[in-house]
Amino acid sequence: MKFLVVSVFLSFLSFAQSNTSSLLWEIQGPQQEKVSYIFGTMHLMDKQHFYFPKKLEKIILEVDVVCLEIGDVLHTPLNPELLFLPEGSFIAQLEQQKLDSLANWAVKNLLMNKEQFILNFSKAKSFLIYQLILQNELPSKLQSQEAKIETLLEDKKKQKTIGLETVESQLALFDSLPISSQINLIMTELADLDNVEAHFNRLQDNYLQNDVEAIHDGLMKDIQDPYFNHKFIDERNASWVKKIIPLTANQSVLFAVGAGHLGGENGLLNLLKKQGYSVKPIQL
Helix, strand or coil: CECCCCCCCCCCHHHHHHCCCCCEEEEECCCCCCCEEEEEECCCEEHHHCCCCHHHHHHHHHCCEEEEEECCHHHCECCHHHHECCCCCCHHHCCHHHHHHHHHHHHHHCCCCHHHHHHHHCCECHHHHHHHHHHHHCCCCEECHHHHHHHHHHHCCCCCCEEEECHHHHHHHHHCCCHHHHHHHHHHHHHCHHHHHHHHHHHHHHHHCCCHHHHHHHHHHHCCCHHHHHHHHHHHHHHHHHHHHHHCCCCCEEEEEEHHHCCCCCCHHHHHHHCCCEEEEECC
């Protein structure tokens, strides 16, 4: 089983005033000789509308290193044990009404009655349940840009990608959310099932238009949990910048991360500017 975890608003005032929107950015630190790049990905796209611009392909084959959120994602196995609790039960912490709502979803989509669902998922982490709900509502034929990047490198016999994080660290981040936030994510998704595909299509349309501001704005509206957004966006961005700086010191790197991480006051582009980096959009 392979693992891809599911992932832009205004940056500095100067960025907002420029009215420039792009998914691909050239970055270069002070006194650095080599130019690096950041590309905002949409982790999963409808295969019919899959987007992989030629400029991106050219840069992938030119840079010294390609860095994803998780490196070598095509060959990174997911230990099933990471999806289950060693003790306790997430389901047991649900109020009866919420448990009934989740069980009703399972009857319709997993073809399990309530007792079967509780038995099979009594030890499941909330992340697994959340992903099952999303997976069931999204288009059936999806394609990954990260997988495409790695396939291209393999075909050209280039080195494997490296990562800013690991599967374990991403799952640990989800586990660190308060139970109330984990429950709220699942219940919010269940209450909005009829609109999941519409939200996905809106995000994909904004992405295909390279509209990074609309991408960020839409994501922030979809996940209305300040703690979640702080942990999954702001804190990760700050951690990534600390890794980007040494990685770009003496080599050219393409960083491909979720587009929602690019902009905003605490986005990667803004944080890199504060470190003295020049940040320039590349039109695709």
